[in-house]
Amino acid sequence: MRQFMKYFSASFLFISMVITSSIAIAADYKVGFIYIGPPGDHGWNYQHDVGRKAVDEAFGDKVETVFQENVPESADAERVMTQMALSGADMIFATSFGYMEPVLNVAKKFPKVKFEHATGYMTADNVSTYSARFYEGRTVAGHIAGKMTQSNTIGYVASYPIPEVVRGINSAYLAAKKANPNVEFKVIWIFTWYDPAKEADAAKTLISQGADVILQHVDSSAIMTVAEEAGVYAFGQASDMSAFGPNAHLTAIINGWAPYYVKKVKQGMDGTWKGAEQTFDGIGAGMVIIGPLSDKIPDSVKKEAMEIRDGIASGTLHSFTGPINKQDGSPWLKAGETADMGTLLGMNFYVEGIEGDIPQ
Amino acid sequence: MFKLIPRENVSPVLSLLGPLFSVGLTMIVGGILFYFLGVDPFAAIKMIFWDPLMSETFSTYSIPQIFIKGAPLILIALGLSVGFKANVWNIGAEGQYIMGAIFGASFALSLYPLESIVIFPAMILIGVIGGCLWSMIPAFLKVKFQVNEILVSLMLVYVAEQILALASLGFLRNPDGAGFPGSRNLNQYTSASNAEIIAGTGIHLGVLLSLLMVIFFYVLLFRHSLGFKIKLLGNSPKASGFSGDNPNKLIFLCLTLSGSLAGLAGIMEVAGPAGQINIDFNVGYGFTAIIVAFLGRLNPIGIFFAGIVMALTYVGGELTQFMLNLPAAAIQVFQGMLLFFLLSFDLFVHYKIKLKGNK
Numbered sequence: 001m002r003q004f005m006k007y008f009s010a011s012f013l014f015i016s017m018v019i020t021s022s023i024a025i026a027a028d029y030k031v032g033f034i035y036i037g038p039p040g041d042h043g044w045n046y047q048h049d050v051g052r053k054a055v056d057e058a059f060g061d062k063v064e065t066v067f068q069e070n071v072p073e074s075a076d077a078e079r080v081m082t083q084m085a086l087s088g089a090d091m092i093f094a095t096s097f098g099y100m101e102p103v104l105n106v107a108k109k110f111p112k113v114k115f116e117h118a119t120g121y122m123t124a125d126n127v128s129t130y131s132a133r134f135y136e137g138r139t140v141a142g143h144i145a146g147k148m149t150q151s152n153t154i155g156y157v158a159s160y161p162i163p164e165v166v167r168g169i170n171s172a173y174l175a176a177k178k179a180n181p182n183v184e185f186k187v188i189w190i191f192t193w194y195d196p197a198k199e200a201d202a203a204k205t206l207i208s209q210g211a212d213v214i215l216q217h218v219d220s221s222a223i224m225t226v227a228e229e230a231g232v233y234a235f236g237q238a239s240d241m242s243a244f245g246p247n248a249h250l251t252a253i254i255n256g257w258a259p260y261y262v263k264k265v266k267q268g269m270d271g272t273w274k275g276a277e278q279t280f281d282g283i284g285a286g287m288v289i290i291g292p293l294s295d296k297i298p299d300s301v302k303k304e305a306m307e308i309r310d311g312i313a314s315g316t317l318h319s320f321t322g323p324i325n326k327q328d329g330s331p332w333l334k335a336g337e338t339a340d341m342g343t344l345l346g347m348n349f350y351v352e353g354i355e356g357d358i359p360q
Numbered sequence: 361m362f363k364l365i366p367r368e369n370v371s372p373v374l375s376l377l378g379p380l381f382s383v384g385l386t387m388i389v390g391g392i393l394f395y396f397l398g399v400d401p402f403a404a405i406k407m408i409f410w411d412p413l414m415s416e417t418f419s420t421y422s423i424p425q426i427f428i429k430g431a432p433l434i435l436i437a438l439g440l441s442v443g444f445k446a447n448v449w450n451i452g453a454e455g456q457y458i459m460g461a462i463f464g465a466s467f468a469l470s471l472y473p474l475e476s477i478v479i480f481p482a483m484i485l486i487g488v489i490g491g492c493l494w495s496m497i498p499a500f501l502k503v504k505f506q507v508n509e510i511l512v513s514l515m516l517v518y519v520a521e522q523i524l525a526l527a528s529l530g531f532l533r534n535p536d537g538a539g540f541p542g543s544r545n546l547n548q549y550t551s552a553s554n555a556e557i558i559a560g561t562g563i564h565l566g567v568l569l570s571l572l573m574v575i576f577f578y579v580l581l582f583r584h585s586l587g588f589k590i591k592l593l594g595n596s597p598k599a600s601g602f603s604g605d606n607p608n609k610l611i612f613l614c615l616t617l618s619g620s621l622a623g624l625a626g627i628m629e630v631a632g633p634a635g636q637i638n639i640d641f642n643v644g645y646g647f648t649a650i651i652v653a654f655l656g657r658l659n660p661i662g663i664f665f666a667g668i669v670m671a672l673t674y675v676g677g678e679l680t681q682f683m684l685n686l687p688a689a690a691i692q693v694f695q696g697m698l699l700f701f702l703l704s705f706d707l708f709v710h711y712k713i714k715l716k717g718n719k
Contacts, residue, residue, distance in 0.1 A: 068681045070688040072643045075633030360530050
């Protein structure tokens, strides 16, 4: 015991020396990230962390990145960001929608710190927002799903009934319906972004209702595991999940934050960063990436999928091109008309053909 | 093999040392855990317990934050402690906290945008009633049908969470919120905002009330006959009956107190630091308060310090996460160890261990 104490007190001295010296060699630019869940989720948070690591790699010693996981979307987020700002962070990426009000509050207190908020809709002089057009990826996935289903029933595990998620369901449905007019969608809302047990239960329910292809808008890889066991197909969400279901995994809609993060940090460092900007990029800008396609997909379907992807990227194709009616049969888009940004960002209705209600 | 025999004389000194012992042991075992996670244990422990209070960079902000984070813990733990003394186990304070917030916020938001000074006190009162009503369900079922209040109160947490989701997506959803879940921000509604009372610190009325409640409960438990009756019910329900007390009334009283205080904490939080009703509004104060109540020896003064120490581990724990890359789960383990060591220490204070041969 005494030796143990001796070792500990010696190491204490040594460590306090290391700490004091490490402060002296701190990087010139500090960037903080806050995550809603653990970066080990292989989904949403994982991809943000990939972006953070890309910043580390791009700037080396010049930039120091820090992150905090499992930050609740409450007063806790405000405290975490304030402490990050106090610790000298120059830029903070808040990577979940629910951080919106906390971001605005903290930004007011630290006008010199630059804030980047993912998927929000409110900005300030030192707050910009960014989001990806994931629905573009879902058009590709929807097409593949429509072609691959044998039972003509596609399951969809959805998180919260917010425009982002509703947009994804509509986009996937329209593409699937176009690929296969007999297709039917079954949607289960689980009211969480990350709960492997609930996600797995929802997937099992959908499979028992006859779904043989499952799309997901939740973060974990649990659905992929269930699909693999049940012998049905599924799509990776946010990152490539083929490791969890080598046979089930058709492709993945991958979130590509890295180029955006590197660009924004660079702008922050050279003084060209601007607040009150709203970025909404898709496949074209590399913010949405279609992962490698499974060998299970026939070559003809692969080719069509790639054509859709390239069409969306070049702008010749839009996920929401009329004629499209709303669920109640009322017209939304005329033939050839494409959806405007405002309707997309606030989308709170299903398109015609989807059964069930959006929870209110 | 082992047999636990109650000690006839429980040392009051050891009993008081328990919390200090468990904090100390948590530091040591936690330090070893941090070491194996590749984080310097001394820097981590210093950052959890010292930096929020003493560091020049953080302390001005963190010290008031500790009180803000501690206030709901102290309020809820005070209410729970009365029940725990009387062997009435309300495990569902989290649900009562949620219901307090929903009741109060629903009332205030139903009047939006009317401004009046009556709204704020009425909102608090309705929040308290909301929490209290939710705890009356287990109280009624226990008294009327002898249903176990632990199960009922716990299960009602999940019901409350569903109602919270319903409120965020439905009847309280902000009509100007672009279709996103969540109510209007009460901080932007002057009459309902639980605004800071010391400018720039974030200290709100709930913090002040948590301190006043500590005094109130101290008087109630140690200077009032009710405190004695409650202890009597816990130690010997029969004797309590003989002395003419009605145990059912005391059960109702205990659950009224704990539900009301959880409701108070909820309405203070939703109108103050949280600002709005949202799906993820509750972050586990109702459960953490159970640790706080025991760490504070079910004593109001003890609960105050326990709440502050617990809040410190949150605020300091966050610092260690982004300054030293410590995973969030490690901090949760650290907090869990506090209760674990306290309970195991208590066991040895209250019981002797006797080795028994196999028969």
